[in-house]
Amino acid sequence: QKEVEQNSGPLSVPEGAIASLNCTYSDRVSQSFFWYRQYSGKSPELIMSIYSNGDKEDGRFTAQLNKASQYVSLLIRDSQPSDSATYLCASDVGSSASKIIFGSGTRLSIRP
Amino acid sequence: EAGVTQFPSHSVIEKGQTVTLRCDPISGHDNLYWYRRVMGKEIKFLLHFVKESKQDESGMPNNRFLAERTGGTYSTLKVQPAELEDSGVYFCASSQVGTSYEQYFGPGTRLTVT
Numbered sequence: 064q065k066e067v068e069q070n071s072g073p074l075s076v077p078e079g080a081i082a083s084l085n086c087t088y089s090d091r092v093s094q095s096f097f098w099y100r101q102y103s104g105k106s107p108e109l110i111m112s113i114y115s116n117g118d119k120e121d122g123r124f125t126a127q128l129n130k131a132s133q134y135v136s137l138l139i140r141d142s143q144p145s146d147s148a149t150y151l152c153a154s155d156v157g158s159s160a161s162k163i164i165f166g167s168g169t170r171l172s173i174r175p
Numbered sequence: 176e177a178g179v180t181q182f183p184s185h186s187v188i189e190k191g192q193t194v195t196l197r198c199d200p201i202s203g204h205d206n207l208y209w210y211r212r213v214m215g216k217e218i219k220f221l222l223h224f225v226k227e228s229k230q231d232e233s234g235m236p237n238n239r240f241l242a243e244r245t246g247g248t249y250s251t252l253k254v255q256p257a258e259l260e261d262s263g264v265y266f267c268a269s270s271q272v273g274t275s276y277e278q279y280f281g282p283g284t285r286l287t288v289t
Binding site: 067095097099105106108109112151155161163164165166167168 | 179206208216219220223230231233234266270276277279280282
């Protein structure tokens with residue numbers, strides 16, 4: 064069964080530090096990977112997508128992909144209290160044109 | 176630009192009753208998806224429409240669930256009859272053709288079956 068695995072946390076990081084969120088996936092055919100942020104009681108919000116090995120930066124966020132290790136990560140620089148949320152890692156399912164599968168999420172808490 | 180909207184935001188029904196959830200995708204998005212998150216579990220794919228056609232319904236749990244998207248605009252998801260295990264948050268998402276994986280989610284409908 065194809066899976067996306069995340070540590071559920073909570074991950075506590077001091078304000079201003081770098082938060083590092085990790086994810087592994089089981090389907091070697093997967094090509095597309097996503098990070099969603101979900102505040103409590105709200106909908107998932109797409110914050111990063113990555114398709115190639117290496118790093119992709121967008122503002123304070125950097126997504127990293129290593130297909131050989133089947134590993135995806137999200138770094139948040141200069142963490143702010145507003146970054147406190149659950150972060151969902153997701154990937155495509157290689158056998159499907161559009162289905163994505165989600166990990167269970169990592170709860171991040173930024174302490175002032 | 177308006178985002179994905181869902182109605183109702185919360186529904187409480189008794190086992191055996193029928194409930195219909197509605198989703199309005201972002202204007203111009205031909206792809207529409209339904210997902211569900213049950214308590215303590217990850218978000219799970221239910222099905223995918225391209226315009227009015229069902230592209231993939233492999234995640235639909237059983238035949239008590241019926242999704243429609245007449246006219247290729249809004250979509251409905253009907254649960255009939257509802258069971259206790261159907262409780263959860265039902266999310267709708269949409270995306271443009273060509274960027275089908277970059278999906279934008281609605282606020283969800285929290286369904287409670289008692």
